[in-house]
Amino acid sequence: MTLLRSARLIDPASGRDELGDLKIRDGVIEAVGGSLISQGDEAVIDLEGAVLAPALIDLRCQVNPRSSGRSGLLATAQAAAAGGYGTLVIAPDAGLSSPESFAPIENAALSSPVNLIASGLLVDHDGEMGEIGLMLRAGAALLGDGGQPVSDTRLLKRALAYAATFEAWSSLRAEDPHLSRNTCAHEGDLSMRLGFAARPGAGERMAVDRATALAELTGARILLDRISTMDGLAALKMARSKGLEIAATVPVTHLIFNEVDTASYDARYRLEPPLRSEADRDSLIEALNNGQIDAIVSDHRACTGEAKAHPFPDAEPGAATLEAVLPALCTLVADERVELIEALRAVTSSPADLLGLPQGRLEIGAPADLVAFNPDVPNVYGRDGLSCDAPSAFENRRLVGKVLITFANGAIINQPAG
Amino acid sequence: MSRPGFAYDFPHSSLLSAGDLNPLDVSMIFERASLHFEANRRKEPRERTLDGLAVVNLFFENSTRTLASFEMAAKRLGADVINFSAGSASISKGESLADTALNLNAMNPDVMVVRHKAAGAAAYFAKVTGAAVVNGGDGSHEHPTQALLDAFTLTRHWGDIGGKRICIIGDILHSRVARSNISLLNLLNAEVRLCGPATLLPADADRWGVTVFHDLDEALEGCDAVMALRMQKERMSGGLIPSDREFAALYGLNHARLDVASPDCLVMHPGPMNRGVEIDGALADDPERAVIMEQAEAGVAIRMAILELITGRASNQRYVDDGTGDGA
Numbered sequence: 242m243t244l245l246r247s248a249r250l251i252d253p254a255s256g257r258d259e260l261g262d263l264k265i266r267d268g269v270i271e272a273v274g275g276s277l278i279s280q281g282d283e284a285v286i287d288l289e290g291a292v293l294a295p296a297l298i299d300l301r302c303q304v305n306p307r308s309s310g311r312s313g314l315l316a317t318a319q320a321a322a323a324g325g326y327g328t329l330v331i332a333p334d335a336g337l338s339s340p341e342s343f344a345p346i347e348n349a350a351l352s353s354p355v356n357l358i359a360s361g362l363l364v365d366h367d368g369e370m371g372e373i374g375l376m377l378r379a380g381a382a383l384l385g386d387g388g389q390p391v392s393d394t395r396l397l398k399r400a401l402a403y404a405a406t407f408e409a410w411s412s413l414r415a416e417d418p419h420l421s422r423n424t425c426a427h428e429g430d431l432s433m434r435l436g437f438a439a440r441p442g443a444g445e446r447m448a449v450d451r452a453t454a455l456a457e458l459t460g461a462r463i464l465l466d467r468i469s470t471m472d473g474l475a476a477l478k479m480a481r482s483k484g485l486e487i488a489a490t491v492p493v494t495h496l497i498f499n500e501v502d503t504a505s506y507d508a509r510y511r512l513e514p515p516l517r518s519e520a521d522r523d524s525l526i527e528a529l530n531n532g533q534i535d536a537i538v539s540d541h542r543a544c545t546g547e548a549k550a551h552p553f554p555d556a557e558p559g560a561a562t563l564e565a566v567l568p569a570l571c572t573l574v575a576d577e578r579v580e581l582i583e584a585l586r587a588v589t590s591s592p593a594d595l596l597g598l599p600q601g602r603l604e605i606g607a608p609a610d611l612v613a614f615n616p617d618v619p620n621v622y623g624r625d626g627l628s629c630d631a632p633s634a635f636e637n638r639r640l641v642g643k644v645l646i647t648f649a650n651g652a653i654i655n656q657p658a659g
Numbered sequence: 660m661s662r663p664g665f666a667y668d669f670p671h672s673s674l675l676s677a678g679d680l681n682p683l684d685v686s687m688i689f690e691r692a693s694l695h696f697e698a699n700r701r702k703e704p705r706e707r708t709l710d711g712l713a714v715v716n717l718f719f720e721n722s723t724r725t726l727a728s729f730e731m732a733a734k735r736l737g738a739d740v741i742n743f744s745a746g747s748a749s750i751s752k753g754e755s756l757a758d759t760a761l762n763l764n765a766m767n768p769d770v771m772v773v774r775h776k777a778a779g780a781a782a783y784f785a786k787v788t789g790a791a792v793v794n795g796g797d798g799s800h801e802h803p804t805q806a807l808l809d810a811f812t813l814t815r816h817w818g819d820i821g822g823k824r825i826c827i828i829g830d831i832l833h834s835r836v837a838r839s840n841i842s843l844l845n846l847l848n849a850e851v852r853l854c855g856p857a858t859l860l861p862a863d864a865d866r867w868g869v870t871v872f873h874d875l876d877e878a879l880e881g882c883d884a885v886m887a888l889r890m891q892k893e894r895m896s897g898g899l900i901p902s903d904r905e906f907a908a909l910y911g912l913n914h915a916r917l918d919v920a921s922p923d924c925l926v927m928h929p930g931p932m933n934r935g936v937e938i939d940g941a942l943a944d945d946p947e948r949a950v951i952m953e954q955a956e957a958g959v960a961i962r963m964a965i966l967e968l969i970t971g972r973a974s975n976q977r978y979v980d981d982g983t984g985d986g987a
Contacts, residue, residue, distance in 0.1 A: 370901040374856075374909045399899055402857040406873040459857065 242266050242283035243651065248293035248613065250274060252603035253586035254594075263293060265609040268651035273603050288613050291645055292581070295589040295601045296327025296355075296610035297566065300383075300490055301412075301466065301538035303559065305335040306345035312543040312631070314349035314357065317563070320541075320629035321355045322655040324564040325644045327600060327610030328356040334387040338362040338371035340379035347380075354647075354654035356600070356610070358382040363400040363411055364391050370400050377407050382596050383464065385412030388513070390448060392418040394455075401461035410488070410595065412464040413452050415473050416514060417444035425554040427470075427500050427517045435504060437554060442521065445473035445514075453480040453487065462486040464595070467540065469495045469514040471524035477533060488535040488595055491525050493566045494634050496537070496573060498522075502634070508549040508556035509634050526578050529587060536592040537570070537584075539563050543631035561631035564622075564644075569635070571616045571642025581616060609651035614644045625657075664982035669968045673792045675782050677803040677839040682846060683978060689811055691964035691973050692957070696815075699735070699960055707737025708972040712769040717759075717784075718744040718795065719775040724930055724955060725795055725805075729772050732962035736972075741768070756780065757787050764788035769970060773797075776894075791969055793962075799833045799894055805929055806839035808961040810847060812954050813884055816925060821848035824921075826878050828854045828910055829888035829937050832861050833895065836929045837888060841867055854878035855910060858899040859890075875910050876919060884925040887912050887937040903936045913939035917948070925950050 243265040250261045250273065262277035263270060279285055304317045314331070321329050331337075331346055343359040350357045361376035363384045373384055384404050390413070391397040397413075404411045421444055426437035433439070449465055453476070456463045468474060468489045480487045494512055499519045502510045510516055528534050542559030549556050570584040593601025600610040620643050622635040647655040669687055671679065680688075698705060714733040718726050726744060733740045756775070763771065764787075771788070773781045774795035781794035781801075796802040813820050825844055831837040831853050844851050845868045853864055854872040865871045872878035879885065890906070900906045917924055926942060926949045934940040943949050967973035 370898050372901040372905045374901070375905050378908075393897075396897060399858045399897070403900070406857045 244277060244279050244283045244285045245293055245611075245613070246285060246287045247290060248288040249290055250603055251292055251294045251582055251585060253582050254590035254602035254604065256582070257603065258582055260290070263603065263611070265648070265651045268609055270603060270605055270607050270609050273605060286646070288645070291613050291615050293603075293611060293613045294585050295603060296612045296647055296649060297325050297588040298328040298592045298598065298601050299326055299539045299541070299563070299588075300330050300464070300536045300592050300595070301332050301540050302329045302563070303332045303334055303540065303542040306331065306337070306342070306349070307335065311629070312545070314345065315353060316629065317541070317543065318349065318353040318355045318357060320561070320563045320627070322647050322649070323628035323644065323657070325567045325612035325614060325647050326355055326563060327612070327647065327649045328358065328598065330358045330360050330382050330596075332387065333360045333362045333385055336362070336366055337376075338365035340372060340375045343376070343379050343381070355649050360385055360412070362387050363404060364396060368393065368396065370396075370403060373400070373404050373409070374407060377409055383410040383412055385464070385466065386414050388414050388466070390414045390416050390418040390421075394451065398455055398459060401455050401463070402459040405459050405461040408462065410462045410464045412466045413448070415445050415448045415452070415465045415468050417447045420444035420447075424515070425511060425558075426503060426515045427521075429500065429518055431500050431504065435506070437503075440515070442470035442472035442517065445470045446476040449473050449476035449480060453483065453485065456480070456485045456487055457483065463488070464535075465489040467492050467514055467538065468534070469517050469525070470521045474524050474528050474533060481533070489533065490536045490538045491529070491534050492540040493537050493562055493569050494540070494560060495522060496525055496529070497569050497638075498634055503553065506553045508551060508553055509560065509632050509636060511549070511553055511556045511558050512560060512634065513558035526573065530579055530583060534587055535595055537566070537587040539566050543629055546632060549632045560635070561629045561633040562635065563629060564627055565633065565635040565640070567612070567614055567644055568620045568622065568640035568642040571614075572640045574616060575641045609648055611648040612644060613646045614642060616642045618643050661982045664980050666980070667978040669973070669976050672969050673785050674803050674965055674969060675785060675792065675794045676801050677806045677843040677846075680843070680846065685807070685810070685843070685847065687975055687978060688807060688961065688964050688968060689814055691967060691975055692811055692960040695963045696957060696960035699956070705735050705963075708967050709733060709736035709738035709970065712738045712970060713767075714738045714740050714770045714772065714966065715763055715768040716740065716742045716772045716795070717763065717774070718742070719780075720796065721745050722774055722795070724958070725774065728955070728958040729795065729962050732959050733966055735959070736963055736966065738966070756783065760784045760787045764790050770966060793965060793969070796835050798835065799838070799891075800835050801839045802835040803839045803843075804958070804962055804965060805836050806843040807965070808954055808957040809840055809886070809927060809929070810843050811961050812927070812950055812957045813925065815957070816950070817883070820844065822850070823883040824850045824852065824881055825884045825886065826852040826854055826882045827886045827888065828875065828878070828912065830859045830890045831855055831864065831888065832859050832899070833891035834888050840886070841869055852878050852882070856900060875916060879916060879920045882920040882924055884927060885912060885917070885920065886927040886929070888929065889931060889933055889937060903933075907936050911935070911937060911939060913942050914945070917942075924948065927951065927954060929954065
């Protein structure tokens with residue numbers, strides 16, 4: 242039992258943004274708002290005006306469930322707790338195509354500080370349909386292509402039609418598999434000068450158009466994975482105008498960085514999708530503001546130093562981001578690019594609603610998955626230590642905003658000293 | 660109360676599609692098949708009604724039970740039977756279907772039973788030769804004698820199919836059995852349900868006079884009969900389901916799943932069965948539920964009746980309604 246006092250309660254689900262208290266009992270929110278009276282049996286924490294919001298929910302966290310140690314599930318879950326997350330959907334990229342492949346996630350969930358939810362492959366690495374029905378029965382939150390666009394459209398159509406039978410969301414990487422092959426950069430003047438093999442933004446548009454046609458054909462619910470260009474956004478807008486069940490995510494990195502960061506040839510900025518132009522970044526932020534983006538994903542990936550110790554094009558794409566998402570969003574707020582409640586919506590209630598999860602809201606009876614943070618204090622990423630010190634595009638970046646406490650199911654799962 | 664009587668002669672000299680039949684045709688076939696069914700069961704010798712006729716079974720696709728069933732039906736009635744099946748000389752020498760058809764027809768057979776992998780093949784055969792053709796299965800299109808024997812089996816149990824609820828489960832997309840059954844059961848006023856994953860159901864199947872389900876438990880609610888279909892892997896290009904075990908878990912028939920069906924629900928399968936996939940072995944062998952062997956038994960009787968009726972040799976070739984409503 243915990244009473245959280247004097248918090249700035251921000252709840253995107255209800256639109257609440259006001260000072261007040263919140264009480265936790267038996268892992269759920271017992272009371273929220275106004276001045277609450279202590280029963281005497283609970284721990285009282287005075288948040289002194291810090292923000293108290295639902296803990297973050299990530300629709301895409303890359304971790305190989307069979308890895309252990311620094312890149313394993315538990316280490317990742319700890320980094321998530323440190324970053325203010327309460328729920329991670331584990332991406333199926335590492336070959337999650339049968340209910341048995343979820344076993345390591347189920348085991349880790351028993352001791353994980355945050356909620357771990359599996360997702361499954363629509364199509365496995367051998368080009369066969371994954372065991373969609375059995376994986377959904379085993380608790381998969383959604384299905385997906387695991388970041389590898391399926392080039393065989395007939396196979397994709399069948400997998401989507403099959404998934405639609407269960408009304409499940411299918412996450413499709415918004416990229417053309419052929420245009421993007423063996424590229425490391427966004428096609429444009431800069432990448433040409435730098436000598437990078439590059440892919441055009443139009444590839445994203447084609448993928449969104451294809452997904453739209455398949456959604457019409459099969460009735461599938463499609464989550465467009467990691468939109469990163471204005472081309473993709475334009476196609477998304479068209480898709481939405483047809484009244485289809487289409488949703489979209491953006492990677493947090495692409496709201497902060499652009500292709501100019503790659504001009505250093507620094508492998509930390511080697512990402513998938515590649516960093517795009519500043520105009521693309523502006524469009525993504527605008528889309529976030531006008532509700533075109535359903536979720537911001539961390540797309541967290543703990544690459545080893547060795548995997549990054551290569552020339553830019555040869556380095557492994559990916560970045561550790563779980564502890565950067567909240568500060569990155571606070572930085573956009575401080576720069577007056579987005580309202581805090583809107584930024585939080587894309588990492589709390591909106592992904593929760595998409596998956597039908599009860600958490601992600603400050604509501605009586607909802608799981609007490611909460612994050613308290615100070616949105617204004619300067620925070621140089623990594624300076625005060627990190628739970629996950631894998632290579633990150635955010636390294637040494639000047640951000641604002643710091644996590645104070647994270648709760649999952651009413652228990653404190655992270656409280657940095659000082 | 661009397662009204663003008665009428666006489667009706669069985670009008671078909673070929674059987675290409677279940678959709679060509681009207682309810683009276685079906686009742687004439689069933690009436691004749693009933694006699695044969697009982698006589699076959701008692702192992703009574705039959706009148707040689709097809710004496711002197713030549714029946715050619717031309718099976719371009721492999722078959723065990725359908726070929727044997729047609730052969731037995733024709734022989735029971737005294738016809739001369741010649742079988743050609745996949746792998747036999749002329750078929751495997753690359754001759755075109757039209758040339759095979761014309762050459763065989765030049766030998767003046769009386770009936771040709773054709774099975775082929777291409778939709779429309781039996782009708783094509785009939786068109787090219789002008790001969791009497793029975794469709795023994797054309798690709799994923801039709802298998803009218805199977806539908807007739809299925810409906811006949813149900814009629815034997817129920818008397819009348821009208822108003823009964825029948826669910827067809829599994830690979831309907833590739834199933835000629837399902838297509839023929841849907842049209843025949845609709846003709847006989849049954850309520851037809853289809854159940855399977857979207858990948859195994861034809862697009863827009865809901866326009867076929869059926870109700871489409873993706874959830875087996877919902878589909879089985881109150882069913883009077885269920886028909887499990889085999890996954891026709893030979894007609895699929897690429898996988899349409901993730902695995903056999905997933906199909907068995909979601910769509911496999913077993914005793915427990917039939918709890919929501921009518922207590923007397925009959926279980927059918929056109930064969931060949933994949934035990935443990937679309938149907939649990941114990942259910943397939945349950946004499947209280949399964950009528951699978953009876954289907955095979957009915958197949959011979961139905962084919963005897965059809966061969967007689969299309970060649971004009973049946974004793975009930977003409978239906979006479981004398982106006983009293985009793986029929987004759």
